[in-house]
Amino acid sequence: MHPDLEKLIVLQKHDVEAKRLRDEMVALPKLVASLTAKCEAVKGQRALIAGLIAKEETLRRGQQSDVKDLRTKIARTQKNLELATNTVQTTAYEHEITFAKSKISGIEDAELESMERSEALDAQKELADAAVAEAEANLARETVRANATVTADRTLLAGVEKLRVAERAEIGEASLSIYDRIAKAKGTAVSEALNQKCMTCQMMVRPQRWNDLRDRSNDDQMMTCESCGRLLYYDPARDSPQRKTVPVESIAAQIVRSL
Numbered sequence: 738m739h740p741d742l743e744k745l746i747v748l749q750k751h752d753v754e755a756k757r758l759r760d761e762m763v764a765l766p767k768l769v770a771s772l773t774a775k776c777e778a779v780k781g782q783r784a785l786i787a788g789l790i791a792k793e794e795t796l797r798r799g800q801q802s803d804v805k806d807l808r809t810k811i812a813r814t815q816k817n818l819e820l821a822t823n824t825v826q827t828t829a830y831e832h833e834i835t836f837a838k839s840k841i842s843g844i845e846d847a848e849l850e851s852m853e854r855s856e857a858l859d860a861q862k863e864l865a866d867a868a869v870a871e872a873e874a875n876l877a878r879e880t881v882r883a884n885a886t887v888t889a890d891r892t893l894l895a896g897v898e899k900l901r902v903a904e905r906a907e908i909g910e911a912s913l914s915i916y917d918r919i920a921k922a923k924g925t926a927v928s929e930a931l932n933q934k935c936m937t938c939q940m941m942v943r944p945q946r947w948n949d950l951r952d953r954s955n956d957d958q959m960m961t962c963e964s965c966g967r968l969l970y971y972d973p974a975r976d977s978p979q980r981k982t983v984p985v986e987s988i989a990a991q992i993v994r995s996l
Contacts, residue, residue, distance in 0.1 A: 739959045741912035742927070742970050744904060749927045751901040752920065758894040765883035772879055776872040783865035786858055793855045800848045807837045807844075912959070919967060928967040931975055940964035951976075 811834050818830035905913060919926035928937035933947045940962065942950065950960050950971045960969050 744908045748904045755897045758890045762890050772876045776876050779868045779872045786862045790858045811837045930969040930971050935962040938965035
């Protein structure tokens with residue numbers, strides 16, 4: 738293995754961990770913001786239900802007031818009826834009383850419907866209250882967790898950055914340039930080759946390249962995956978027994994063997 742490649746493997750581990758920490762430090766505040774928005778939305782739904790309940794209560798107060806006014810009117814008309822001196826007056830007062838009683842009946846029916854709507858809204862509000870309580874508890878819990886994690890991540894990231902700087906100082910400029918170029922394009926620059934396969938892109942390595950990669954005499958070279966372009970490294974301790982040797986045949990030899 739190329740001397741710088743071992744260091745690049747370590748550097749990549751630091752780079753991956755640094756990225757994970759940075760991503761987490763960005764993601765957690767977004768999560769808290771999302772939970773805050775969700776909590777506000779649930780509160781908004783509860784407020785809407787509460788507004789509908791108040792509207793029904795106002796409606797019933799108006800209905801009750803109207804019924805009271807009509808009953809007063811009936812009582813007054815009833816007195817006038819008792820004092821009526823002719824059939825015309827009697828008939829008029831009786832019609833007035835009948836009409837008022839009909840209106841009362843209609844208002845009372847509407848009031849009953851309003852009470853039924855209020856009962857349904859009260860049930861919805863109980864569910865909304867429970868949803869708000871759950872959302873607030875979840876927000877509080879995740880906010881504490883996010884703050885603690887971000888604080889810890891900052892400390893960890895500072896340590897990882899020191900390791901990265903120290904590791905980069907030990908690597909040749911040419912190797913670093915290759916590593917940075919590939920990492921910028923691919924996200925990662927180094928991949929293990931195992932069982933004749935690039936473990937990042939999962940594509941097979943050609944037999945000749947696989948043998949060259951395993952050949953200790955090529956330790957002054959850095960080889961790349963022909964599929965994804967990442968730097969390949971080979972660890973003999975992790976190789977499968979069936980992959981210890983890979984014969985390389987010419988096309989002519991393969992044809993002869995197939996006859």
